[in-house]
Amino acid sequence: MLKQNIGTVDRALRAIVGLALIALAVFNSGMAWGWIGLVPLATAVFSTCPAYSLLGLNTCARKA
Numbered sequence: 001m002l003k004q005n006i007g008t009v010d011r012a013l014r015a016i017v018g019l020a021l022i023a024l025a026v027f028n029s030g031m032a033w034g035w036i037g038l039v040p041l042a043t044a045v046f047s048t049c050p051a052y053s054l055l056g057l058n059t060c061a062r063k064a
Contacts, residue, residue, distance in 0.1 A: 004047040007059035014044035 006014070021037025028034070043049045052058065 002046065002048040003053070004060050005052045005058045006043060006047045006049055007061055010059040011044045011047060014040040018042075018044060 018037040018039070018041030021034040022041065023034070024031040025034030025037070047060075049057075
């Protein structure tokens, strides 16, 4: 199991940005790059960010 390294605020922001980018891709066919929103959305869902792990960052309030 991956350690959680994303806090509540960070997680909410990632979900909002991810959903917004996906909405742009769905509702505006010329914005295919909006599917990159799957990345922040997935990190929000799983509460872990591989880049944070590599950099040793942790925004989670509790010990992970």
